[in-house]
Amino acid sequence: MKALQLLAHGTPGTFDLRDLPDPQPSDGEVVVAVRACGLNHLDLWVEQAGLPIEIKLPLTPGCEIAGEVLRLGPGVTGWKSGDRVAVQSNLFCGACEYCRRGQESMCLNNVMLGVQRDGGFAEQVAVPARALVRLPDNVDFNTSAALTLAGxxxxxxxxxxxxxxxxxxxxxxxxxxxxxxxxxxxxxxxxxxxxxxxxxxxxxxxxxxxxxxxxxxxxxxxxxxxxxxxxxxxxxxxxxxxxxxxxxxxxxxxxxxxxxxxxxxxxxxxxxxxxxxxxxxxxxxxxxSYGRDAADLKATLDWAAQGRLKPVIDRAVPLAEAPRALARLRSRQVLGKIVVLPT
Ligand SMILES: [Zn+2]
CATH class of the missing domain: 3.40.50.720 (NAD(P)-binding Rossmann-like Domain)
Known part of the structure; x- marks a missing residue:
């Protein structure tokens, strides 16, 4: 599969569009075929090493993913190939005291998708099944990718x-x-x-x-x-x-x-x-306020399905154009969201 990887931090960073082996899902994970991934200020911080978090390179950034379930790992139930999904970017453990009471944004073992593990600037991404939220039928991939993180x-x-x-x-x-x-x-x-x-x-x-x-x-x-x-x-x-x-x-x-x-x-x-x-x-x-709970992401998609919340989309660009799009975001020339398509 194709993936846009960050090889070295900088302003701009060094990126390479590479052919990588298809990701395989571990226990409790699914592989999602990425259909669209939103560009965020978080990606700029990843690019320039501006986060108080250690980032291991090379890394595939991209944290606002919409796509379709492609493969299920061992122990995954409730999902099937072809299901349309959004992915919660703060990957929560589901087991700590906060997760157990539905406060996933406070998870003690939070892992940031596209920051601490490979994200959505790729044709495929492996994520824990618990991070999936079903996309309502009338919410398209670009809308989801432009709305789920910031929204x-x-x-x-x-x-x-x-x-x-x-x-x-x-x-x-x-x-x-x-x-x-x-x-x-x-x-x-x-x-x-x-x-x-x-x-x-x-x-x-x-x-x-x-x-x-x-x-x-x-x-x-x-x-x-x-x-x-x-x-x-x-x-x-x-x-x-x-x-x-x-x-x-x-x-x-x-x-x-x-x-x-x-x-x-x-x-x-x-x-x-x-x-x-x-x-x-x-x-x-x-x-x-930090991130979102699973209920917030569901509510966001429900509002979008009802037409009460609409993303403002600046443009959609192919993977190879993502580094240039990051430069546009950094220069604050963007009006609304940029969506990256895995083409
Ligand atoms: Zn937790």
Whole structure:
């Protein structure tokens, strides 16, 4: 089978499109014929060794996989060849205290697909059967590959780690990003009023089309005052944040009393400071969110099947073009998701 392998880290890294032996499923695993795999910021971190995790090379990256079951390993039940599936990228053990109560995102033995073992930039990939989620009939492979990772991350933030009251004000940072575009749609679907941000006119326009009633530029001075004005001085009840650094700090300036910031990323900086006086006087919350539980991924696909959650797809590219697509993602020229096809 063909696989795009990362041979050396760098910006850009060194990739090679190789012919490799077909993967064989171990106990409890299946081999999935990859039909589409989404491109994510996580792939950039893998490429440039930007994760606090040891990565063994060569590696086949790719963490947002949609495809069809091809071969079953020993002990696998409930699946057959040809079943259409999405694959949960945080491979959970199914046995630790968190997995046993359905909190797979907190698994003590988590393995990241496409980071710590070979992923979906290939024609085939072996994964544990417990990581499979059945694709609803009317959700196609590209939709799944463009939605399941970022979309389920947003679903976890908005429905599992926090809740959204109908009529609440929700601020979604970077509304044209994968997480942001899903978060706008989910917040709207839950009855919230949404304010978002975007760094270009195109991105702000997209966030508006997805349902944000106001979209601001984080580079504009006084944007947090603008949020307070739009919300009639109330501030936002919930802020969905995934940039970190100075952005996370500034988000607190537009947060209401009893408001919550939920954050799942730090692409703009891992460290920040927080003025604790307004934080406790206004009785606010800062909540971390990581990955997704199996239930979040199922909910994401159900929303997609119902037409309530639609991915924004920038383009689909063949495997050989994936390194160039990563460069586009790094340069922030992408509007929505890039999907890699194993052709
Ligand atoms: Zn576990």
């Amino acid at each position: 389920s991350t947003a679903m976890h933030m908005l429905t599992t780690r926090t809740t959204v009251r109908p009529g609440a004000w929700v601020l979604v940072i970077a509304g044209a990003s994968g997480v942001g575009s899903a978060a706008i749609q989910i917040a709207r679907g839950l009855g919230a009023r949404v304010i978002s941000t975007g760094s270009t006119a195109e991105k702000r326009d997209l966030a508006q089309r997805l349902g944000a009633e106001a979209v601001l530029d984080l580079a504009a001075p006084g944007w947090t005052a603008e949020v307070r004005k739009i919300t009639g001085k109330h501030g936002v009840d919930l802020a969905v944040e995934h940039v970190g650094g100075a952005v996370l700090k500034s988000v607190f300036n537009c947060l209401s009393r009893d408001g919550t910031v939920v954050t799942c990323g730090a692409t703009g900086g891992r460290e920040t400071t927080l003025d604790l006086w307004p934080f406790f006087v206004k009785q606010q919350r800062l909540i971390g």
